[in-house]
Amino acid sequence: MKDPAPIVVHQQCGDCPIRHRAVCARCDTDELVQLEEIKFYRSFEAGQTVVWSGDRMDFVASVVTGIATLTQTMEDGRRQMVGLLLPSDFVGRPGRDRAAYDVTATTDLVMCCFRKKPFEDMMIRTPHIGQRLLEMTLDELDAAREWMLLLGRKTAREKIASLIAIIARRDAALGLRGKTRNLTLDLPLTREAMADYLGLTLETVSRQISALRKDGIIVLDGKRHVTIPDFDRLLEEAGDDSDGGFLV
Amino acid sequence: MKDPAPIVVHQQCGDCPIRHRAVCARCDTDELVQLEEIKFYRSFEAGQTVVWSGDRMDFVASVVTGIATLTQTMEDGRRQMVGLLLPSDFVGRPGRDRAAYDVTATTDLVMCCFRKKPFEDMMIRTPHIGQRLLEMTLDELDAAREWMLLLGRKTAREKIASLIAIIARRDAALGLRGKTRNLTLDLPLTREAMADYLGLTLETVSRQISALRKDGIIVLDGKRHVTIPDFDRLLEEAGDDSDGGFLV
DNA sequence: CGGACACTTGAGTATCTTCAACGACCGTGG
DNA sequence: CCACGGTCGTTGAAGATACTCAAGTGTCCG
Numbered sequence: 001m002k003d004p005a006p007i008v009v010h011q012q013c014g015d016c017p018i019r020h021r022a023v024c025a026r027c028d029t030d031e032l033v034q035l036e037e038i039k040f041y042r043s044f045e046a047g048q049t050v051v052w053s054g055d056r057m058d059f060v061a062s063v064v065t066g067i068a069t070l071t072q073t074m075e076d077g078r079r080q081m082v083g084l085l086l087p088s089d090f091v092g093r094p095g096r097d098r099a100a101y102d103v104t105a106t107t108d109l110v111m112c113c114f115r116k117k118p119f120e121d122m123m124i125r126t127p128h129i130g131q132r133l134l135e136m137t138l139d140e141l142d143a144a145r146e147w148m149l150l151l152g153r154k155t156a157r158e159k160i161a162s163l164i165a166i167i168a169r170r171d172a173a174l175g176l177r178g179k180t181r182n183l184t185l186d187l188p189l190t191r192e193a194m195a196d197y198l199g200l201t202l203e204t205v206s207r208q209i210s211a212l213r214k215d216g217i218i219v220l221d222g223k224r225h226v227t228i229p230d231f232d233r234l235l236e237e238a239g240d241d242s243d244g245g246f247l248v
Numbered sequence: 249m250k251d252p253a254p255i256v257v258h259q260q261c262g263d264c265p266i267r268h269r270a271v272c273a274r275c276d277t278d279e280l281v282q283l284e285e286i287k288f289y290r291s292f293e294a295g296q297t298v299v300w301s302g303d304r305m306d307f308v309a310s311v312v313t314g315i316a317t318l319t320q321t322m323e324d325g326r327r328q329m330v331g332l333l334l335p336s337d338f339v340g341r342p343g344r345d346r347a348a349y350d351v352t353a354t355t356d357l358v359m360c361c362f363r364k365k366p367f368e369d370m371m372i373r374t375p376h377i378g379q380r381l382l383e384m385t386l387d388e389l390d391a392a393r394e395w396m397l398l399l400g401r402k403t404a405r406e407k408i409a410s411l412i413a414i415i416a417r418r419d420a421a422l423g424l425r426g427k428t429r430n431l432t433l434d435l436p437l438t439r440e441a442m443a444d445y446l447g448l449t450l451e452t453v454s455r456q457i458s459a460l461r462k463d464g465i466i467v468l469d470g471k472r473h474v475t476i477p478d479f480d481r482l483l484e485e486a487g488d489d490s491d492g493g494f495l496v
Numbered sequence: 497c498g499g500a501c502a503c504t505t506g507a508g509t510a511t512c513t514t515c516a517a518c519g520a521c522c523g524t525g526g
Numbered sequence: 527c528c529a530c531g532g533t534c535g536t537t538g539a540a541g542a543t544a545c546t547c548a549a550g551t552g553t554c555c556g
Contacts (some may be wrong), residue, residue: 072397074487080400082393093386100390127375134382137389138341142348144392145330149320151399152328152447156512191535199400201513206536223520223535239322404544439503452544454504471503471552 011041016112021088022062023136026128034126038118042111044068050091050103050111057099059113060092066109067188070101071196081197083140086170090136094120106188151199154239159198160208161237164218164226168234183228212237259289264360269336270310271384274376282374286366290359292316298339298351298359305347307361308340314357315436318349319444329445331388334418338384342368354436399447402487407446408456409485412466412474416482431476460485 013032063085070083123130171185195202212218219227261280311333318331371378419433443450460466467475
């Protein structure tokens, strides 16, 4: 086993990579000082569980770096991913003391955690936080609803194409963009995790990725590195309205 | 065609049936007075469209009575319902001026609408509204995620059982409850609308309802009226954790 | 009575899953 | 160094589930 990821003891909010996208985005300098009081960092290695569904959770948090997933599991083991958390995304729910989902680090992960009670108190005093959280939650709700369309109505091939398109857009939104055409990205998920996200089996995921590759929609370099020669063509395969390929 | 549903010109918020559940739930008397200034009622007949996806929307609203649906449609006509709006549920998004989904009245419907701009201004002045909206949005997000599990991983039979269970719970939450066992309810949706909700075809919906009836899980009286002899048995069929049959 | 609408049921088929075997990669330990 | 086991991924064959197409029922309403 690798050494545990280093614990970052402290970091100034001003230098934080997610300063302008996270729940604290609208906070002024004074409010940041208050947040610094109640925050602490936690690191997780790829594969580690952050919390289990039903566990007591005495903090809320922002993803600083890395990727985490939210999953639900049925008694017989069927699993569905219900959220993919990228840097700046928020975890936990003010006003609830137990986790509703399993949270798992799929890459090495650093989270900026706030003790729950002080955070809730601060939300009442500090409208900026609640406002930003509302905005982020509404965005997540939109994303969830788009995902419902995918889960309910898209074919396996369309699901895979959609997933790749979504990852491409999110990478772009995080500023990793090069040009719009001949886009390149790394799949941050195993085939199994993709299957859990898409409501498929891992075999079907594998087959459809192979099919998209054979049809020239994507180019694979290794198992995880993907090049998209023609993004519009990918969007067609995804069944999305081809209009803008824009970020939400 | 029937006469249009009567337009309710005005109603005191104090007498409103959703006073304590809607976005205005936490408002004090003074705040209600301000809301009365910017509110108006709109009525729709069963089947009417409230707004089309992409349409300009200069109001946000609460469902007062009746049921509405949010649906998304793909270019080739495939449809997925992404929200079922019951009394007290909120429609529209502050900060966005176009509808993201089709909103349709499935029963006669009365909505309490707020002009968007004044409502947004008031949200800034009145934390109670934003707080309540955040709470409601988080609840909707949880519901959407539960629905993702259903869409991605449940069988047709489980989907139908889940839908019936959810409607039963929502009826109970709205106070239509009798006893917990030998529960009775009306399906507020056509087979087609159920199919759109569940990510199935209407034929599969019909077949699975028949199957649940033959197996004694439900008793049908007409097409829409359902009796549930044993709610726990229904929950088993739904694949849900059988623990509490509780509201959320 | 006839038509529209919501729903049911049947037969054949497509899609995706299940079960199974196998390949590539990687760190470990003899 | 290489064999070993583990994880991750690919591919094939058979089978189950839900879809498509089609016909038909029941009810409401003009």
